[in-house]
Amino acid sequence: xxxxxxxxxxxxxxxxxxxxxxxxxxxxxxxxxxxxxxxxxxxxxxxxxxxxxxxxxxxxxxxxxxxxxxxxxxxxxxxxxxxxxxxxxxxxxxxxxxxxxxxxxxxxxxxxxxxxxxxxxxxxxxxxxxxxxxxxxxxxxxxxxxxxxxxxxxxxxxxxxxxxxxxxxxxxxxxxxxxxxxxxxxxxxxxxxxxxxxxxxxxxxxxxxxxxxxxxxx
Numbered sequence: 001x002x003x004x005x006x007x008x009x010x011x012x013x014x015x016x017x018x019x020x021x022x023x024x025x026x027x028x029x030x031x032x033x034x035x036x037x038x039x040x041x042x043x044x045x046x047x048x049x050x051x052x053x054x055x056x057x058x059x060x061x062x063x064x065x066x067x068x069x070x071x072x073x074x075x076x077x078x079x080x081x082x083x084x085x086x087x088x089x090x091x092x093x094x095x096x097x098x099x100x101x102x103x104x105x106x107x108x109x110x111x112x113x114x115x116x117x118x119x120x121x122x123x124x125x126x127x128x129x130x131x132x133x134x135x136x137x138x139x140x141x142x143x144x145x146x147x148x149x150x151x152x153x154x155x156x157x158x159x160x161x162x163x164x165x166x167x168x169x170x171x172x173x174x175x176x177x178x179x180x181x182x183x184x185x186x187x188x189x190x191x192x193x194x195x196x197x198x199x200x201x202x203x204x205x206x207x208x209x210x211x212x213x214x215x216x217x218x
Contacts, residue, residue, distance in 0.1 A: 006056035034198030083120035099140035128152035
């Protein structure tokens, strides 16, 4: 189980989002929804222990998350991959880090990417599909943090792939946390995920009233 206790995330002692208290059990999905700039990525990076909490704690199975880094898989929102590798070589690298996956070629077939194609020859959408495939290559991870998986994907790929990946992970009792700014993905996962609204926890949302606008324009 993942536990966030009075968690406040931010940079250089400046709070961005929190405090947050929640629990996510094995086999459950949490969707963090909200517009850009409210702290979703900061929160995920703090849960992954790439950033130190400003306040509170993050625990996985009762242990500090910082001691369990090999049990965490974070998929960044940026579509950046090593261009000199072939698609199947990239998955093998991920597999070596997180535990061997038996059939990389079959996994690539699911996402519509040829195994021996150079990553530099893939479109942005194909590269994002390859990144998504790397999720399932991370066999030993218990906590999956997926930052805005819709980036670079068309609506067809979002609908076809993301629920499939989520179902595969939850069937294996993995904990899945996904952030998104899109209402489409929020609606797509409504029956599969708990949803929290990041705007209720952010400390950096614009707060301009009509009176303030009038004052500025005057």
